[in-house]
Amino acid sequence: MFQRPSEPDINTDYLIIGAGVAGINLAIKLSSIGKEVWLLGSPYESQLAKAGVLQNTNLPEGTVGLKYIEEQIKLAKEKGVKHKSSLVEKISIGDSFLVETRRQKFYPKYIIIASGAKQKRMNFPGEVDFFHKGISDCSICDFPLYGDRIVGVLGNHEYTSRAANFLIDKTRGVHLFWYKNNDKPELDDRIELYHIDSIEAIGGDTISSVRVNTSDGIREVELEGLFVEGKPYPSSEFLEGVVELDDAYVVIDDDFRTSISNIYALGDVTGKTSNYTEVMDAVDRLFLKLITKK
Numbered sequence: 001m002f003q004r005p006s007e008p009d010i011n012t013d014y015l016i017i018g019a020g021v022a023g024i025n026l027a028i029k030l031s032s033i034g035k036e037v038w039l040l041g042s043p044y045e046s047q048l049a050k051a052g053v054l055q056n057t058n059l060p061e062g063t064v065g066l067k068y069i070e071e072q073i074k075l076a077k078e079k080g081v082k083h084k085s086s087l088v089e090k091i092s093i094g095d096s097f098l099v100e101t102r103r104q105k106f107y108p109k110y111i112i113i114a115s116g117a118k119q120k121r122m123n124f125p126g127e128v129d130f131f132h133k134g135i136s137d138c139s140i141c142d143f144p145l146y147g148d149r150i151v152g153v154l155g156n157h158e159y160t161s162r163a164a165n166f167l168i169d170k171t172r173g174v175h176l177f178w179y180k181n182n183d184k185p186e187l188d189d190r191i192e193l194y195h196i197d198s199i200e201a202i203g204g205d206t207i208s209s210v211r212v213n214t215s216d217g218i219r220e221v222e223l224e225g226l227f228v229e230g231k232p233y234p235s236s237e238f239l240e241g242v243v244e245l246d247d248a249y250v251v252i253d254d255d256f257r258t259s260i261s262n263i264y265a266l267g268d269v270t271g272k273t274s275n276y277t278e279v280m281d282a283v284d285r286l287f288l289k290l291i292t293k294k
């Protein structure tokens with residue numbers, strides 16, 4: 001099979017891992033004061049890109065996450081940030097840092113981890129078999145495929161109920177499977193709510209129903225799509241054995257320092273933020289720390 005050749009090694013001052021709201025905005029700030037910055041990661045994989053219309057931010061009302069992220073990455077490049085969508089696979093720590101993507105090696109002086117969080121598999125029967133065959137983990141990306149269908153939404157987080165409320169006007173009907181959570185989410189009246197302890201996806205080539213265990217017993221509910229929308233989980237697999245993690249979150253001190261000198265972390269991968277406003281506050285504070293660092 002044809003393999004694309006490796007790309008030249010890169011030496012840089014700052015390497016920011018993650019092109020979400022944290023990574024992009026910190027890159028813009030550092031670059032604006034003349035620092036040499038490389039930014040790795042796909043803006044389209046960031047949480048904000050999948051969030052739809054943003055809520056509770058100081059951005060203009062009606063701002064769509066994807067549009068905002070596209071504008072910010074464009075601004076970053078205008079400010080001189082070098083960007084690649086590649087994923088970091090490995091970090092080695094010797095006399096200097098070596099950060100590797102599949103085809104390139106980077107030798108940064110400082111590493112900033114901003115790899116955020118992503119949807120995690122919920123490990124129920126049928127989840128893997130029907131993934132992309134009726135099961136999706138992004139309602140905002142995939143809802144156009146389900147316009148004339150009855151769908152389910154599965155999860156136990158605020159984002160789960162938001163996804164259900166979003167889908168009720170885009171699909172023929174929504175069942176919300178509220179997973180191992182006794183609270184009552186705020187829902188549009190048209191959504192049918194099930195408190196469930198377990199779920200199994202059933203079908204042939206594609207999903208056709210789910211079997212759920214509720215307090216009223218086992219029920220089978222027909223549907224043609226199931227959106228799995230739980231709490232996002234930190235993207236830190238590539239950091240195992242590199243910096244200290246706690247339940248997969250990167251451990252940082254009040255100055256955003258990780259357990260390794262000159263490696264910093266911010267944003268949702270640290271578990272210290274979970275929305276735009278908190279991330280932007282962390283960006284401002286880390287930027288100040290970096291530029292006043294002796």
Ligand SMILES: Cc1cc2nc3c(=O)[nH]c(=O)nc-3n(C[C@H](O)[C@H](O)[C@H](O)COP(=O)(O)OP(=O)(O)OC[C@H]3O[C@@H](n4cnc5c(N)ncnc54)[C@H](O)[C@@H]3O)c2cc1C
Nearest residue numbers: 018019020021022041047055088116117267268274275276
């Ligand atoms: C469905 C949904 C709706 C939301 N709605 C709102 C809202 O309305 N208002 C609000 O304030 N907040 C909202 N949030 C929360 C908000 O989006 C997040 O708090 C914020 O975007 C986190 O930003 P981040 O940069 O830390 O991480 P992320 O957005 O997760 O970005 C992480 C980046 O790191 C990259 N990455 C991961 N691993 C690697 C690797 N190995 N190498 C290179 N790059 C890597 C990813 O591709 C991505 O580019 C929402 C979140 C979700 C999931």
